[in-house]
Amino acid sequence: MACGDEDVTPVGAAELRTVLGHFASGVTVVAGLHEGRPAGFTCQAFLSLSLVPPLVAIAPGKSSTSWPRIAGAGVFCVNVLGGTQEALCRTFAGRGDDKFAGVGWSPATTGAPRLHGVLAWVDCQVDVAHEAGDHFLVVGRVIDVGVGEGEPLLFYRGGFGGFRP
Numbered sequence: 001m002a003c004g005d006e007d008v009t010p011v012g013a014a015e016l017r018t019v020l021g022h023f024a025s026g027v028t029v030v031a032g033l034h035e036g037r038p039a040g041f042t043c044q045a046f047l048s049l050s051l052v053p054p055l056v057a058i059a060p061g062k063s064s065t066s067w068p069r070i071a072g073a074g075v076f077c078v079n080v081l082g083g084t085q086e087a088l089c090r091t092f093a094g095r096g097d098d099k100f101a102g103v104g105w106s107p108a109t110t111g112a113p114r115l116h117g118v119l120a121w122v123d124c125q126v127d128v129a130h131e132a133g134d135h136f137l138v139v140g141r142v143i144d145v146g147v148g149e150g151e152p153l154l155f156y157r158g159g160f161g162g163f164r165p
Contacts, residue, residue, distance in 0.1 A: 021156070021157045021158055022156075022157060023156075024154050024155070024156040025044045025045075025046075025154065025155050025156075026044065026046065026080060026081070026152050026153070026154060026155075027042065027043075027044050027080075027081045027085075027089050027152075027153045027154070027155050027160070028042070028043050028044070028046045028058075028078045028079055028080050028081060029041070029042055029043070029078075029079040029081065029088065029089070029092045029115060029118075030043045030046075030058055030060065030066075030067075030070065030076050030077070030078055030079070031070070031076065031077050031079060031105070031112055031113035031114075031115065032069070032070030032071075032073050032075060032076040032077070032112045032113070033070075033073050033075075033111060033112060033113070034069035034070065034072060034073060037097075038099075038100045038105065038113045039066045039069040039070050039099075040066055040070070040079075040092050040099055040100070040113065041060065041064055041066040041067065041070075041092055041093070042089050042090075042092040042093040043058055043059070043060060043078075044155050045058060045059035045060075045135070046058050046059075046078055046080075049139060053141065054141065054142035055127065055139055055140065055141060055142065056078065056122055056124060056139075056140050056142060057137060057138060057139050057140070058076075058078065058138050058140065059132065059135045059136065059137055059138070060135060060136055060138065061134060061135050061136075062131075062134050062135060062136065063134075065095060066099075067136065070112075071126065071129065071138075073111075073112070074125060074126045075110035075111065075112045075123075075124065075125050075126065075143075076110075076112050076124055076126070076140060077108045077110070077112035077113055077114050077121055077122065077123045077124065078121065078122040078123075078124065078140070079113075079114065079115040079118040079121050080118055080119045080120040080121065080122075080152065081118060081119060081152070081153040082117070082118060082119040082148070082149075082150035082151060082152065082153055083150060083151040083152060083153050083154075083162035083163075084150065084153075085117070085118070085153055086153060086160045088103070088115070089153060089160070091103075100113070103115060103116075104116035104117070108121065108123035108143075108144060109123050109143050109144040110123050110124070110125060110143055110144075112124075114146075117148065118148055119147070119148050119149075119150050119151075119152055119153075120145070120146065120147045120148060121145065121146050121148075122140075122142055122145050123142070123143045123144040123145065124140030124141060124142055124143060125140065125141045125143055126138060126139075126140060126141075127139040127140060127141045151163055
């Protein structure tokens with residue numbers, strides 16, 4: 001059956017969430033500035049898109065209150081969380097304006113917040129953004145990168161864990 005055939009039964013959101021939950025992913029905090037104040041959100045939809053030119057992609061939800069503030073600046077920093085940063089992940093997954101309370105950060109090359117102690121960071125300029133269902137698909141042109149120490153924080157089947165090589 002070809003995609004688009006009328007007799008294809010669509011997959012339900014709950015079933016899709018369950019199946020996609022079997023794909024382990026890293027966890028990031030995407031951060032930017034809005035009117036000089038830091039804003040950020042937890043994002044597991046992050047991927048490497050191209051090496052030449054250097055591009056990454058993120059997929060913030062349309063219901064995000066942080067993404068519109070970050071998008072207005074045109075730059076963002078993807079902060080890859082380490083295995084000991086689950087609490088930080090949960091803080092940035094919530095709603096509210098005070099997510100950065102007690103969180104150390106420095107401006108990356110673009111000025112977007114680079115969180116202290118992260119496993120890696122990717123500083124980006126927004127290249128293009130598209131609507132994609134209940135999310136946006138945002139392509140970022142990589143401006144600068146860096147790595148820290150530790151192991152990754154992973155999300156799998158609704159829970160957090162780590163990876164030990």
